[in-house]
Amino acid sequence: MKAALGWPALVAPAMLFLLVVFVVPIVMVLALSFSGPQIGLQHYARIATTPVYVRVFGNTLQIALGVTLASLVLAYPLAYLLSTLGARTSIILLGLVILPWFTSLLVRSFAWMVLLGQNGVINRGLLSLGIIDKPLPLLYSAFGVYVGMVHILLPYMVLALYSVMRGIDRDLLRAAQSAGAPPWRAFLHVYLPLSLPGVAAGSLLVFVMATGFYVTPALLGGPRQTMIAQLITSEINEAVNWEFGAALATVLLLVTLLGLTAFNRLLGMDRLLTRDA
Amino acid sequence: MRGASLRLEGVRKAFGSVTAVDGVTLNVERGTFLTLLGSSGSGKTTMLMLLAGFLMPDSGTILVDGEPITFRPPYKRNFGVVFQNYALFPHMRVAANVGFPLRMQGLPPDTIRRKVETALELVKLAGHGARFPRQLSGGQQQRVALARAIVADQPVLLMDEPLSALDKQLREHMQLEVKNIQRRLGVTVVYVTHDQTEALVMSDRVAVLREGRLEQVGSPRDLYDHPANRYVAEFIGESNFLDGTVREITAGECRVDCAGLLVIGVCPPGIRVGQRLSVAVRPERLRLQSEALLANRVSATIDEAIYVGDAIKYRVRVMNGPVLTMKAGRGGAGDDLKPGQPVTVGWTQEDVMFVEAP
Numbered sequence: 001m002k003a004a005l006g007w008p009a010l011v012a013p014a015m016l017f018l019l020v021v022f023v024v025p026i027v028m029v030l031a032l033s034f035s036g037p038q039i040g041l042q043h044y045a046r047i048a049t050t051p052v053y054v055r056v057f058g059n060t061l062q063i064a065l066g067v068t069l070a071s072l073v074l075a076y077p078l079a080y081l082l083s084t085l086g087a088r089t090s091i092i093l094l095g096l097v098i099l100p101w102f103t104s105l106l107v108r109s110f111a112w113m114v115l116l117g118q119n120g121v122i123n124r125g126l127l128s129l130g131i132i133d134k135p136l137p138l139l140y141s142a143f144g145v146y147v148g149m150v151h152i153l154l155p156y157m158v159l160a161l162y163s164v165m166r167g168i169d170r171d172l173l174r175a176a177q178s179a180g181a182p183p184w185r186a187f188l189h190v191y192l193p194l195s196l197p198g199v200a201a202g203s204l205l206v207f208v209m210a211t212g213f214y215v216t217p218a219l220l221g222g223p224r225q226t227m228i229a230q231l232i233t234s235e236i237n238e239a240v241n242w243e244f245g246a247a248l249a250t251v252l253l254l255v256t257l258l259g260l261t262a263f264n265r266l267l268g269m270d271r272l273l274t275r276d277a
Numbered sequence: 278m279r280g281a282s283l284r285l286e287g288v289r290k291a292f293g294s295v296t297a298v299d300g301v302t303l304n305v306e307r308g309t310f311l312t313l314l315g316s317s318g319s320g321k322t323t324m325l326m327l328l329a330g331f332l333m334p335d336s337g338t339i340l341v342d343g344e345p346i347t348f349r350p351p352y353k354r355n356f357g358v359v360f361q362n363y364a365l366f367p368h369m370r371v372a373a374n375v376g377f378p379l380r381m382q383g384l385p386p387d388t389i390r391r392k393v394e395t396a397l398e399l400v401k402l403a404g405h406g407a408r409f410p411r412q413l414s415g416g417q418q419q420r421v422a423l424a425r426a427i428v429a430d431q432p433v434l435l436m437d438e439p440l441s442a443l444d445k446q447l448r449e450h451m452q453l454e455v456k457n458i459q460r461r462l463g464v465t466v467v468y469v470t471h472d473q474t475e476a477l478v479m480s481d482r483v484a485v486l487r488e489g490r491l492e493q494v495g496s497p498r499d500l501y502d503h504p505a506n507r508y509v510a511e512f513i514g515e516s517n518f519l520d521g522t523v524r525e526i527t528a529g530e531c532r533v534d535c536a537g538l539l540v541i542g543v544c545p546p547g548i549r550v551g552q553r554l555s556v557a558v559r560p561e562r563l564r565l566q567s568e569a570l571l572a573n574r575v576s577a578t579i580d581e582a583i584y585v586g587d588a589i590k591y592r593v594r595v596m597n598g599p600v601l602t603m604k605a606g607r608g609g610a611g612d613d614l615k616p617g618q619p620v621t622v623g624w625t626q627e628d629v630m631f632v633e634a635p
Binding site for chain 2 (some may be wrong): 169174179185
């Protein structure tokens, strides 16, 4: 009885907060994108018919997907290792994984500039060792953007995978092995499917965050790696075209939702739970 | 018979400075139900893991039908393993769980389906193949795990406290059922438990383990009636222990002086006059003196009566002597004794077990 009366009161502050800082602004942005000089779809028409915007959306999706995939490939073995270690060791190592979060994203992107530049540590090292005879285009390239973004987003993937892997009963692998499955088949038939919720959660998180990245591609990427957040910023800050910026943001939101749906189709919990034998 | 024989030869396994299994040699005959019985830390689970191939011994050999398999990986042993927490694959339906070993062998789907059906029928779960494990009760999950461990005609079945998570009634029911299935299939079972009742009910042979060593291997009756030492006598069943010295041996009868109380028993071989030892008498062997035939008789008073349903346990204080536990069946003369009541209790020579002094 008490709980039934109490829960709206408990939820209310958070709901109010979300309403004011999240729902209202989004609705306003959405409304703004249909206005401008006159009410209509003219901003969306401009996005669809201007090659540069279509290309930047393509870039954004491609980079976000690439970063998600690279994070997954790097994080999976690491999270697996962490989940098999004793509680104390795994907590220390997890601390190391999260450590980069204590420095700001901006600082870390600048640090990568120092490392990856024409005269950066890596190029000069390789040059002086005679492995290369002219500097590699590490900075202001797709490579730089991927390195920078994966570095920032990897911990999210590791944590999402770790939390699921930690809950997988190790006896299941033993059961699979005693049932005649060599380790790789035990992994494929038992561990991998059971770790999929973590893969889905981590991938969603990283993908959604990657689509909105601004600082890292701006600092580490070239013109070909321009992402949509950079265009939105320049529309609003430089062109002072709020309506068009709002339309770009709305399309970004739609693209992200589309990505979410696709991920859910591929890896979602519902599929996992009703999987046929 | 489909079972295989197992043999451990001088098997040793240490974890750091702790020796979990300390030079165990043990034979398990084809088609036998053998239980590894011990308290926690006795090394029984380690032994099972060594048999399953999840652990490798530091020294010693494990043989199946005379063939060494000491370092063979688990997936090449074709042993059925039933885990304490069932270890069913939560993302697979019951049929896929049971059929997993067959799928790993690459059998055609039709054969798999047929064999899975047979196995599910055997564990009385026919028609449950399309469910997921989480939709089943604990007892049903245990049956699925059992079906998975026998579906591929595994000659050896290893079980690690498989019934410990079930409630008492279900556990007792499953004990008989597991035993039945084992007998029907003729499979060799190595069963780990800390529950002595379970061991006595299910096993053909019981191996009592303590700190990585075998204390005694024998049939349940052997262990209960002729415990090899004090540890086994204490671990299996209840006993009244009296420490004493052998005073006299005549015509196969020993007279042991236990602090003034003279106990007469059938003398086992190798006992000498003057030897210090313990005699043990099971509580249910103590009876109220109504027949004059009992060789051992003492006057005592009832200290305490404990009602346990199918029997009554009495704490009986012997005049100037120890307190003994007596277990009296219902309906007899000992049904309703009151504390303070004087009684005469007795036991026969055959009821006396001799074990070494502590």
